[in-house]
Amino acid sequence: MFELFRTFFHIGLFTIGGGYAMIPLIEDKVVSEKQWISKEELMDLIAVAQSCPGIFAVNISIFIGYKLRKTKGAFFSALGTVMPSFLIILLIALVFQQFRENWVVERIFRGIRPAVVALIAAPVFRMAKSAKLSKYNFWIPVVAAIAIWLLGVSPIYVILLAGIGGYAYGQFFKEEEETEI
Amino acid sequence: MIILFLRLFWTFFLIGLFGFGGGYAMISMIQGEVVSHYHWLTTGEFTDIVAISQSTPGPIGINSATYVGYSSVVNAGYSHAWGVLGSFIASFAVVLPSFVLMLLISKFLMKYRHHPSVEHVFQGLRPAVVGLLAAAALLLINRENFGSLHDCPWQFWISVGIFCFAFVSQRVYHINPIRIIIMCGVAGFLLL
Structure with missing residues (x-):
């Protein structure tokens, strides 16, 4: 159990930049070094964790933990993944609060802010490609973006509606098509 | 609370x-x-x-x-x-x-x-x-x-420049985001 916690603590501590950067590290630790699961199993887990809501890295760790030691294992691996983030951010938050007004920090962050906006804008196009946008579903992201940006609709409702819409569309239209064929 | x-x-x-x-x-x-x-x-x-x-x-x-x-x-x-x-x-x-x-x-x-x-x-x-x-x-x-174009055009145009730089570095050259953040932090310190 402690082994699970320690392994995922290590993984959490050494990945910078989010979930997908974690995959090679998880593969290295969990598949090659500890041999807890096979590479094929990991690939399956990644596919499922991607389609589940929540934080990708946490999802993966819960899966692996559960597979090895049931609920307790899932709990400790999730705790291990979250703990380094939590502690580091807390430390930064406590310190940064005091340096916020400092002119050096202020200038640095004035330069960083537009860069962060660009970093959020850049994956839009990559994701548009992987979502297989076509002339038939191109309106979905456009309507979603306008609803959130200009009308102030909560992204949570947009996601909820998109999921239900996709399901309903499948129920009403796709089945007809299939029976026609 | x-x-x-x-x-x-x-x-x-x-x-x-x-x-x-x-x-x-x-x-x-x-x-x-x-x-x-x-x-x-x-x-x-x-x-x-x-x-x-x-x-x-x-x-x-x-x-x-x-x-x-x-x-x-x-x-x-x-x-x-x-x-x-x-x-x-x-x-x-x-x-x-x-x-x-x-x-x-x-x-x-x-x-x-x-x-x-x-x-x-x-x-x-x-x-x-x-x-x-x-x-x-x-x-x-x-x-x-x-920043605002009206009050401080300098900060506005530098910010636009930084935005374009960061966007292109990430999108075209796939430079690591952390490196981009650090470079833009330095640029901000020097220019803004």
Whole structure:
């Protein structure tokens, strides 16, 4: 159990930049070094964790933990993944609060802010490609973006509606098509 | 104060529950709730938090939840200790749905991953996530992050330059985001 916690603590501590950067590290630790699961199993887990809501890295760790030691294992691996983030951010938050007004920090962050906006804008196009946008579903992201940006609709409702819409569309239209064929 | 903590918990629970599409999609949800809806943070503070979450170890979703939990409580006028509790509540709440869902549906989803209904749901979700990200970027393009063309054209045009530089480095040259953040921080220090 402690082994699970320690392994995922290590993984959490050494990945910078989010979930997908974690995959090679998880593969290295969990598949090659500890041999807890096979590479094929990991690939399956990644596919499922991607389609589940929540934080990708946490999802993966819960899966692996559960597979090895049931609920307790899932709990400790999730705790291990979250703990380094939590502690580091807390430390930064406590310190940064005091340096916020400092002119050096202020200038640095004035330069960083537009860069962060660009970093959020850049994956839009990559994701548009992987979502297989076509002339038939191109309106979905456009309507979603306008609803959130200009009308102030909560992204949570947009996601909820998109999921239900996709399901309903499948129920009403796709089945007809299939029976026609 | 209890109401603030309950809202914090509920908000991040929902974000964890509906956070499809990875870290940046979650950022868009956090922004929608925490900045646009509850006004716990200003857009500028939020952008700083994203920058810090991006450049520190760990998943960006957890990092930003922890940070937002802390800042929301401290901004409301409570002490650092309550802020720590806020960050605990937000991080716990954002992970909780994953935990419950994973245990419940891990087998179910494994089996039905290629079931038509599940695929239809994702046919709706995937394009919507693209819209979510676009909205997050559009909402952050404002006076707080770019300065104002009218009051200080220098800061505005430098910010636009930094935006273009960062966009191209990431999109065309695939430069590591942390490196981009550091370079733009240096540029900001020197120019702004």
